[in-house]
Amino acid sequence: MERKPYLMSAVIGNSRLLASLGKRAELERLFWPRIDTPQNIGRNWLGLAIDGQPRTSWFHEDQWQSHQYYLPDSAVLVTVLQGSENSIKAEITDFAVPGRDLLVRHLQVTNTGAADQRLRLLLFSQLQIGEYGRYHTTIFRPQAEALWQFKQNYHFLWAADRPAQQFQCGGAMMNADNGQLSPVMHAMATDGAMAWDLGLLAPGHSNAITIFLSLGPSYELALAQLEKAREEGYAALLAATRSYWKGYLAQAKPVQTGDERLDALYRRSLIVFSLMTDAEHGSMIAAPEFDEDFTRCGGYAYCWGRDAAFITYAIDRAGYKEAAARFYRWAAKAQNADGSWEQRYYLDGAIAPNWGLQIDETGSVLWGMWQHYALYRERAFLAEMWPSFKKGAEFLINFRDAETGLPQPSFDLWEERCGEHTYSAVAVWAGLMAAADAATTLGYQEEAERWRQAAEELGQRIQEKLWHPGYNRFLRGVKLCVNREEYQWRTGQGEKGVILPGERGQMIYCLQEDAVVDVSLLGLTVPFAFLPPDDPRVEATAQAVEQFLTSPRVGGIKRYENDHYIGGNPWILCTLWLAQYHGARGNYQRAKELLYWAVDHQTATGLLPEQVDRETGQPAWVVPLTWSHAMLVLTVLDLLEKGQF
Structure with a gap:
């Protein structure tokens, strides 16, 4: 598949599915049955066949000028398109229906010209179900007036609130581009297309059509959902969706x-x-994925303890108590047996691709658990989290460098360098203090004293090892791991370094001080309140x-x-x-x-x-x-x- 754009204009979803759209309402990505994976869209185009024009005018093309906005306080997206090479205005309203695996795309098309125009709407759908381009089937079902695309237990039904005028299964792109589909009803193919007649529009007149995408683990379930949506109709589905978001914000x-x-x-x-x-599961992603092939980064549709510490704290303080508690229950299940958390996870708790241990994650999750308790003072929650506090704190105590007293080298919060970082050390301090506070509250005095003492010792080492009077600021870290070439060059410039033996006999090249100014040094105060x-x-x-x-x-x-x-x-x-x-x-x-x-x-x-x-x-x-x-x-x-x- 061709690489999709990195930068998206909008997202819609309902916590069951997530769609990313471009500025002309291009449906670029669709994540289902989870919002992290898989991404199922190859190409998805909407356009108009206009009598007298040689090819379909696809909305994603540059000839359409766009204006895009959300309906207030909702996840309902409106895209207004005006053709620069035709006299057509199209308004597309996109949303996911809460609690259902259902996407709604409503179009109102208006003739802004001075003469009558006959129009047809075309949909071209090429899927990569499960992020895989093989073993697909596309079928047109006349009894359902739907294009059925499926593989294994992923079933996609495209349909409208009226019968299709044309359809084609397989090899449909060229014909769709020409505006004339060939009525192939069945193909072992990833693509298909449909066309609907919008009639002859007089100047100033409009016609509206609603397209549904119903998803399900079987054809029968997807069809039942589609039929229900058709019965309810666009206006009712829109009203229910807007009401849902109004209720969500009211909480x-x-x-x-x-x-x-x-x-x-x-x-x-x-x-x-x-x-x-x-x-x-209650876990959250850093962002909708946009770089699936890791061309410029390592991907974003994962759950990090680092991001989650800030996000869940915001969710908590905004008043969504149960949403925050659900995340921490998920985190407790995802925690390793040794008490640590991995760098990042899929939303079901499976470990995701990563670079290695990032110690601030473990400290941050423990800190966040305590912040949740501190806001609501629900002892039952604290007791439920106690095993996670205990395992996490014991891991942090044992993960210390005997020489510096700081946490052992791990990746920094930006996941770009390995060393003993100020931000990471402060996050560990905050995690230990949180665990000590939890132990005190629950009556585990022995653990409380041991963890608090460890936190105090760490705090002293942070101030001794990481404050640099010569620079008049805290260092970003110490024992910064670099490759041999960088080590030789920088020590040749006068920086202090040390070569340490690795566990397998390899040499580890470390610079003794990392003096780069980094915004994460603000973590000394915000959010961890170390100083x-x-x-x-x-x-x-x-x-x-x-x-x-x-x-x-x-x-x-x-x-x-x-x-x-x-x-x-x-x-x-x-x-x-x-x-x-x-x-x-x-x-x-x-x-x-x-x-x-x-x-x-x-x-x-x-x-x-x-x-x-x-x-x-x-x-x-x-x-x-x-x-x-x-x-x-x-x-x-x-x-x-x-x-x-």
């Missing part, structure tokens, strides 16, 4: 800042949390973050000095991390400036990307990034609680 803590643009983005963030959370925000050392470190990491042309904060990932852009979450620090320090004006920088760099559909292009200020890379939305929610709540709105 949250009321937030009113006095700025509707900010409030709307806050509410949109809450919707993103739901879309990115798995209905069955107070007015500690002079924290203040000096935060000043270095702002000085060295502010992007000069468009503003915003980068991850770290000389970051080259996707061009070294400022990140939404990094900018909001600094905003949270300034809010904690009482620098409210600066906190708001950084907050509104993020608001100003949302996408046209009100989603927060991972990065903002350092030259153009346009969204870059991932849309939406759940962690970005979590930081927005946390920043707003922090400032609200301090009476700053």
Whole structure:
């Protein structure tokens, strides 16, 4: 299959399925039966055959100008298209029906010209069911007026609220492009097409049609769902979907800042949390997948303890208590027998592709469990999580470097370098303190004393080993692992290094100090509260973050000095991390400036990307990034609680 676009414009879903769409309502990706995997769409095109024109005018083509938005406070997407080479306006409304494996695509087509126009709507569907391009079957079922595409227990039914005028199974792309399908009813093929007559439209007149995609583990179940949808009709399904999202938002803590643009983005963030959370397990993905072949990154449709610590804390503070508790119950099941958590997981708890151990994950999950208890004080939850606290804390105690007293080398939170990192050490400290607090609350005094003592010892080592008076800031880390060539070059420039023997006799080349300024150093205060925000050392470190990491042309904060990932852009979450620090320090004006920088760099559909292009200020890379939305929610709540709105 050809590579799909990285940057998406919008997402729709219902925690059972997730779809990513382009700016002209191109259905680029469809994740089902889970929102992390598999992705089942190869090509999916909608277009109009217009009498007198030689080929189908596909909506994804450049001749269509588009405007896209969500209906307020919902996951219902509207795309308005106007043809530049024809006199047609099309409005497409897309949504997933809550609680069902059902996608609805409603089109209203209007003749904006001065003469009558005869139109037909075409759908071309090429699937890669289960992310695999073989062993598919496509059948047209006349009794159901549906195109049935299936493989094994994945069944897709495409149909409309009226009979099809034409259909074709297999080899349909060329004919669909020409606007005339050949009535092949059955093919062992990945593709098929359908066409519906929209009639002769007089100037200013419209016609509407609703297309359904019903998915199921069998033809019978998918068909029953399709028939029910047809019986209910578009208007009822839309009303039920909008009502669902209204009810979902009503469960949250009321937030009113006095700025509707900010409030709307806050509410949109809450919707993103739901879309990115798995209905069955309660785990969440970092973002909808967009780089399936790992061409420029290692993928995003996985659950990280790192992201989840921030996301679930935001979910918790926004008032979605049960959603947060479900995540921690999932985390307890996913935890390794030795007490650690892997770097990332599929949403069912299976280990996902990864680089290796990332120790801050284990500390962060334990910290988050305690934050949930601290918000709601439900002792039963704490008792339920006790085995995870105990296993996790014991793992962290044993995962110490005898020489430095810090956690042993592991990957940093950006998963780019191995060493003993300040952020990771502080996350471990927070995890141990959380476990000690849980033990005290539940009456396990022996464990509480041992874990608290270990945390205090670690805290002392952090301050001894990672604060650097010469730089007047905390180091990013120590014992930074590099390859031999980099080691030789950097030690030749005067940096201190050490060569250590590995477990299998190999040589490990380490630089003794990693002095790069990194936004994650704010973790000393936010969110882990290892040191107070007015500690002079924290203040000096935060000043270095702002000085060295502010992007000069468009503003915003980068991850770290000389970051080259996707061009070294400022990140939404990094900018909001600094905003949270300034809010904690009482620098409210600066906190708001950084907050509104993020608001100003949302996408046209009100989603927060991972990065903002350092030259153009346009969204870059991932849309939406759940962690970005979590930081927005946390920043707003922090400032609200301090009476700053």
